[in-house]
Amino acid sequence: MVTRIPVTGDRPYDVVVGRGLAGELPAMIEGAARVAVLHPPTLRERAEAVAKSAGDVTVVPIEVPDAERGKSIEVAARCWDALGAAGFTRTDVVVGVGGGATTDLAGYVAAAWLRGVRWVPVSTSVAGMVDAAVGGKTAVNIAAGKNLVGAFHPPAGVLCDLDALDTLPAEDIAAGLAEVVKGGFIADPRILELVEADPAAALDPRGDVLRELVERKIQVKADVVGVDLKESGLREILNYGHTLGHAIERREKYTWKHGHAIAVGLIFAAELGRLTGRLDAATADRHRTILESLGLPTAYPEEAWADLLPAMRVDKKARAATLRFVVLDGLAKPGILAGPDEDLLREAYAAVAR
Numbered sequence: 001m002v003t004r005i006p007v008t009g010d011r012p013y014d015v016v017v018g019r020g021l022a023g024e025l026p027a028m029i030e031g032a033a034r035v036a037v038l039h040p041p042t043l044r045e046r047a048e049a050v051a052k053s054a055g056d057v058t059v060v061p062i063e064v065p066d067a068e069r070g071k072s073i074e075v076a077a078r079c080w081d082a083l084g085a086a087g088f089t090r091t092d093v094v095v096g097v098g099g100g101a102t103t104d105l106a107g108y109v110a111a112a113w114l115r116g117v118r119w120v121p122v123s124t125s126v127a128g129m130v131d132a133a134v135g136g137k138t139a140v141n142i143a144a145g146k147n148l149v150g151a152f153h154p155p156a157g158v159l160c161d162l163d164a165l166d167t168l169p170a171e172d173i174a175a176g177l178a179e180v181v182k183g184g185f186i187a188d189p190r191i192l193e194l195v196e197a198d199p200a201a202a203l204d205p206r207g208d209v210l211r212e213l214v215e216r217k218i219q220v221k222a223d224v225v226g227v228d229l230k231e232s233g234l235r236e237i238l239n240y241g242h243t244l245g246h247a248i249e250r251r252e253k254y255t256w257k258h259g260h261a262i263a264v265g266l267i268f269a270a271e272l273g274r275l276t277g278r279l280d281a282a283t284a285d286r287h288r289t290i291l292e293s294l295g296l297p298t299a300y301p302e303e304a305w306a307d308l309l310p311a312m313r314v315d316k317k318a319r320a321a322t323l324r325f326v327v328l329d330g331l332a333k334p335g336i337l338a339g340p341d342e343d344l345l346r347e348a349y350a351a352v353a354r
């Protein structure tokens with residue numbers, strides 16, 4: 001069974017979820033003479049299979065470093081050199097085969113090449129399927145912060161082949177579920193009920209529960225990015241938990257899994273909501289319980305606070321000196337907390353400090 005989740009906007013596209021989706025790629029790359037296939041070393045075989053499914057095109061395979069090590073301007077520059085050497089034109093297509101880090105890189109390579117060519121994320125991780133591949137945010141990291149160089153560049157289509165999850169390490173399935181849980185708190189409480197009912201089923205790559213979670217979270221994201229691609233308002237809700245989360249990733253020099261940092265960031269954001277009287281204690285506590293049930297980190301060192309506060313200032317939601325956080329005014333009622341004072345932030349950090 002194949003599910004197609006449409007994403008609206010100036011250039012609408014489908015997110016296709018199912019098993020064995022080889023036949024879906026040709027329609028997404030129609031008219032291309034060349035297809036560049038970016039992939040990390042561990043996913044070479046899968047990338048070769050994807051390349052084969054592209055049909056009668058010249059394939060340009062580009063191996064990139066794994067995970068966050070691939071999300072750099074130096075790696076992007078190497079990709080552009082490869083596109084140049086292959087004579088890549090405006091009708092050609094970049095395909096990213098991998099997790100969110102690889103597809104973020106592939107999207108940015110496509111966004112900047114000739115000022116924008118088509119791209120298709122072939123997503124192989126939970127975080128990639130439910131979040132990174134959908135919505136057109138593409139980026140690389142720099143020393144100053146996470147995703148600080150990038151572009152909004154929607155894909156031509158998204159492929160989420162659930163068979164890929166068979167080889168995804170259990171730790172990465174859980175990490176991806178942090179983004180799914182985020183979607184539950186900001187928009188779709190049924191997600192939370194499904195995880196609470198059976199966390200082990202949520203983590204099972206062959207099970208129907210994970211599939212339902214993946215599809216529900218994609219729908220949450222599609223509903224938002226379809227009306228606010230460039231984050232002029234509504235889209236900010238997808239950044240719930242990310243202000244602290246990205247600061248942790250920067251402090252860890254991008255060696256932490258994104259979903260692990262977001263799990264800690266979600267508990268911090270829930271506490272900010274509770275301390276400001278916007279969120280009831282039970283819903284705030286529910287964050288920790290659910291994330292713990294998935295084996296995700298819920299704490300970070302006490303002494304890190306001195307690094308985290310300045311790191312949060314490069315958050316893209318900040319305006320001048322004003323930090324802005326996504327908080328909840330209740331379950332599935334996200335809002336913005338602008339300019340909280342430092343004492344309040346420190347108090348909220350106590351909820352995760354160890």
Ligand SMILES: NC(=O)c1ccc[n+]([C@@H]2O[C@H](COP(=O)([O-])OP(=O)(O)OC[C@H]3O[C@@H](n4cnc5c(N)ncnc54)[C@H](O)[C@@H]3O)[C@@H](O)[C@H]2O)c1
Pocket residue numbers: 040042066067068071098099100101102103104124125126127128131132133134135136137138147164165166167168169172175176179257258259
């Ligand atoms: N653009 C967006 O809107 C958006 C949204 C969410 C996350 N992100 C980004 O996505 C990244 C996190 O995504 P991620 O967790 O997928 O990271 P990732 O790409 O680093 O993948 C995690 C690990 O899983 C491996 N992997 C992926 N698929 C596999 C498979 N099928 N079998 C075996 N191994 C596999 C990868 O090689 C990597 O080692 C972060 O960089 C984050 O900033 C972007």
Ligand SMILES: O=C(O)C(=O)C[C@@H](O)[C@H](O)[C@H](O)COP(=O)(O)O
Pocket residue numbers: 131135137139146147179231235236238239240242316
């Ligand atoms: O799509 C969005 O918008 C999000 O905020 C989704 C996040 O899960 C994702 O990690 C995104 O890359 C963060 O965006 P950034 O603009 O804070 O870098």
Ligand SMILES: [Zn+2]
Pocket residue numbers: 131179242258262
């Ligand atoms: Zn994220």
